[in-house]
Amino acid sequence: MLGTPVTGGVLIVSDHASAHVPADIALGVAPEVFSQHVAIDIGVAQVGALLAQAPGIAAFQGGVSRLVCDFNRDADAPAVIPEASDGHAIPGNRLDAAGRVGRLARFFDPYHAALEAILAAHEPALIVSLHSFTPRLASDPAGARPWHVGVLYNEDARAARIAIPLLEAEPGLCVGDQQPYSGRLLNATMNRHAEAHGRPYLGLEIRQDLIGEEAGQARWAARLARIIPQVMAGLAANR
Template sequence: MSHEAWTLLGTPTAGGVLVVSDHASARVPEDIDLGIDPALLTQHVAIDIGVAEIGALLAQVPGVAAFLGGVSRLVCDFNRDADAPAVVPLASDGHPIPGNALDEAGRAARLARFFDPYHAALEQVLSAYDPALILSLHSFTPRLSSDPAQARPWHVGVLYNQDERAARLALDWLAQEPGLCVGDQQPYSGRLLNATMNRHAEAHGRPYVGLELRQDLIGDAEGQAAWAERLGRLLPAVVAGLS
């Protein structure tokens, strides 16, 4: 199942896991000119590197499906509230996005084309199948281009807002993995940036956990396979702990 704003991989199941990756794609539709260097579309400002591939691998596991965003966050950032300025960003990590200088009608049309169908479809899947757990999967850079002195040593960060049930289980499990540097609310807080999970999980009492994987660890097939295998062991442990 797919739409230009999203793709659903695997078969959702009641009591299973739905992986949600808002920033899985760097695609910019041909009829949209962002006015940027195309090289930016290979960078974090445009896409969460590695998460689409990990989501696809996890969707091959029985009981796991993956709901992936279908356009670049520079076209429409699904992990924002609809009235937030950054939902159609004018700049990202110091890079201006001149093609997003839209008037009110243009902004509304952008949201109607991408943001609204994405969130409507995600809610439909969640309501229809009632998974036991939502995994909100993102990735982060070892350093920000706008602040290269800010090191980010964590291999994985666990994010959450008010509902800590699944996050605490995931933190405990990840802490037992040899050699992992695990961040609690790192590299930023889920209490500040959690729009999709606030809307679809917290607002409905659905258990979820947000994971941020460091991009240099999942930038190739080997790293993606390794993390998909690890998450394939983590997810059933968290589901079991919730029951």
């Protein structure tokens, strides 16, 4: 946890903030893979940390690589412990039933229990689900992703509908509504901790090349620091 969560404040949630793999887990993939999008949402840890320096904003960040356990999946989804990702085989994740249960009990269950405990103790006015995406998938090299940021949501679009025009008003910004993929298809953490409890949330996907370096991280943290209070004000006005 970065910063101090407060009731009525903002909690930044980054499921894929780390590329860490515990020493006792051998995934069987090349070391360079852990600096790629299949292992970590590049830049989100730093953007979240910058935002959490402000009063009223805290950041809850995943502590292991999504290749170890993908927290933004349902517990029974095959990809929660992925055996392959964007063309990379992950042989160390070919687990039997007991191994799968053990991996979830070690990482998935504590992550979500800790997140829910924080939310229940300090109900935020807004949850920001912060992710990043690759400009181009290795499995689809012809499919360029031109958006600088995407806004994702499932059934609850309250914050998204406020945020999209605010982001579109930023000079030169290409904003995706349910891009580069739809939150109606992949929104597990927010479905569980936000939508199931009626907590407003904003799902953001920033293109990773824009936040891969310190300057871009600072620029996006400053942008979000401007926009988030406006989203909160809009939510309050529409209650």
